Amino acid sequence: MNKSLLIFSLCCLSLWTMAQDIIVTTDAKKIDAKILEVSKSEIKYKEIDNLDGPTFILEADLINNIIYSNGKVVLYNQGSPISHKEETEKEEMAIRKAEQLASLFDISETNSEKEEHITPSIRGNSWNMQGRSLVGKLAMPSYDGIQEGSVIVEIVVNPTGDVISAIHIGGTITDNKAIQSSLNAAHKAKFSKSENNQIGTITYNFKLK
Numbered sequence: 001m002n003k004s005l006l007i008f009s010l011c012c013l014s015l016w017t018m019a020q021d022i023i024v025t026t027d028a029k030k031i032d033a034k035i036l037e038v039s040k041s042e043i044k045y046k047e048i049d050n051l052d053g054p055t056f057i058l059e060a061d062l063i064n065n066i067i068y069s070n071g072k073v074v075l076y077n078q079g080s081p082i083s084h085k086e087e088t089e090k091e092e093m094a095i096r097k098a099e100q101l102a103s104l105f106d107i108s109e110t111n112s113e114k115e116e117h118i119t120p121s122i123r124g125n126s127w128n129m130q131g132r133s134l135v136g137k138l139a140m141p142s143y144d145g146i147q148e149g150s151v152i153v154e155i156v157v158n159p160t161g162d163v164i165s166a167i168h169i170g171g172t173i174t175d176n177k178a179i180q181s182s183l184n185a186a187h188k189a190k191f192s193k194s195e196n197n198q199i200g201t202i203t204y205n206f207k208l209k
Contacts (some may be wrong), residue, residue: 020034020069021033021068022067023043024063024065024066025062026063026064031058032047032048033047033056034046034048034051035066041059041060042059043057043058043063044056060076061077064076125138125140125203125204126203127189127202127203128200128202128203129155129157129198129200129201130198130200131194131198132157132194132200134190134191134192135161135190136190138185138202139186139189141178141182141184143177143181144177145175145177145178145206146208147175147178147206148206148208149172149205149206150173150204151168151173151178151179151203152168152201153168153169153182153183153186153201153203153204154168154199154201155167155189155201155202156197157200159197160193161191161192161194163188163190163191164197166183166186166187167183168182171203173206178206182204189202
């Protein structure tokens with residue numbers, strides 16, 4: 001009889017042990033617990049070796065993960081992994097917006113060059129690349145359309161001064177020929193050297209004869 005009671009007790013103890021939840025905190029502490037309640041901001045639990053004892057509350061910010069008795073694992077405070085490429089793209093986006101605002105509202109800081117020998121239909125082209133100087137002259141887009149106005153091109157310049165990217169970001173002209181010609185011309189621009197890639201703008205102004 002005593003032997004049967006002992007076996008029964010051991011079975012119950014084994015089931016009780018397997019039914020426990022494990023809380024892993026952000027400082028790598030493990031808590032053997034019975035989870036009672038879960039919310040976005042906190043969890044309530046009892047210590048597994050004192051189920052008749054007090055109910056504890058733990059803030060979600062202090063939890064790394066919870067391993068439930070059924071094997072399910074819930075992660076907390078993990079965040080979404082961001083690749084180096086995504087980080088770079090975010091940084092470039094922030095710089096791009098800042099450059100655009102600067103070119104729109106702080107014209108006094110924009111480097112401007114009046115071309116002496118330019119295509120007759122283009123006047124007053126300008127560029128904005130803080131900390132760098134233009135090497136030579138801006139290549140001129142060719143255009144035989146019927147629209148007057150401007151094409152604003154955002155450029156990315158590498159450390160050696162070459163334009164490695166050109167994107168149409170604004171202006172008053174909607175003619176695709178003028179836009180594509182401006183992009184082609186922007187790729188031919190050359191700037192002084194620097195340590196890092198840099199974002200700037202070139203504005204082409206078209207005026208019909």
